[in-house]
Amino acid sequence: RLVSTVQATMATVSGITVVLNCKDVVYDRHWLAVEYIWVLVPYMTYDIYVMYLCHWHKSRDRGVVEKKHSLASVRSFLLQERLMVTHHLFILVVLTPVTQHFRGELGDFFVGCIFTAELSTPFVSLGKILMQLKMQDTLLHKVNGILILVTFFLCRILLFPFMYAAYARQVGIPIYMVPFRIPLHCNIANASLIAPQLYWFRLICRKAARLY
Template sequence: MLYILACGMVFFPGLFCGLRKVLKSAFTHWSDADVVVVSERLVSSVHASLATVSGVLVVNTCRDVMNDRHWLVNSFVLFGAPYMAYDLYAMYLSHYHQQRLINNSAAHQNHSLQTVKAFLSKERLLVFHHMALLLVFMPIVLFFRRDLGDFFIACFWMTEFSTPFVSLGKILIQLGLENSKLHWINGVMVLCSFFTCRILLFPYMYWMYGQQFDLPLHSVPFHLPLHCNVGNLSIMVPQVYWFILLVKKAHRLYRRKVKDQGPKQE
């Protein structure tokens, strides 16, 4: 158990540091902020891909959604836990370098309590999300669920399917390709994958539970303990909020593109 945890503690920060060195050498005109942002996004995509593949493997193996076990569940939770702690630091580092880039006059500014507070204020929802996964989700999975529900744990991993597309969008902007066809196609994939794997996934899990116990979908919540419904709701609500933000952003970009093109002059 400790060996798997140690592997995660080495892998994610090590990959981040390695990518920073490679990108710094390959893109010498990039600022420290550019390098950190892209490195963070690439590591995030790697973690998301591992989580998605693990989730698919477990979901396809479990026939009994409540009682079937898979060795990968506890192992990946331990391996992925250090990622949450690392990603908090990487997000803060990205925020710090971006602020230094924006405030050129404060380029000498060092890390301080003020910079940490500014980061926590700006990214409070993401910070809360990471801390909840690390301090609540992980202990529940490892110690308090009585070896039940590997299927549902794997379903939650599959929510990460949209993350590489989100990261690719930001990397394309970083490369100056925000007006390319690839960026437009990727934006469509972001919306489709996010809606499918982060919102429709919840009724899917309830439907699968109903299929096993011969219950109609609408009655499943009334056959589950209250804490299960509350837990699912607390996870789903931020996903809906982020999806709305994505839709609004996509709509703004579309309107801007139409406005920029304008009516063709004869």
């Protein structure tokens, strides 16, 4: 949880720095939009492995006897965490080459926006820690739950309309025209990114409804 929180804080600060320094959302450059990727790549790889270890230990606690790193345990992990693993692999296999090579020298602003999506992660991590400490009935846990809802909605859902609005303002067109003006692969990438966020936000809302 500590590693996730530190990485999320670094990503958010990097993203905000890039966004604030890129007045032209298409052509302005900032070195963090390129260099921070090399922090994100090893973190995502590490996070997949840590998720696997957590899955293996939880399975063992439930009485499921599977050898660590065995094919059966890996298959079980991939089945249970397929959405999160797919999300991480999409970032590693698709977004990393795009941000480092295929986009050329365009769109640092939007890369910075994507970095800020990590803002909710420290609160998610704190929530899990509080649950492990049996503090889910405390005021702190409830306040943290509200912060998760707000930050997740702002930085993982509204983030995408914000990026489209920023581009619309830059080129002087209505926001509804943006999907027809930008390359198709940009729309596909954004749709691929927001789809799991909508699913996770739905789960967060359901949990919040039970909590409050």
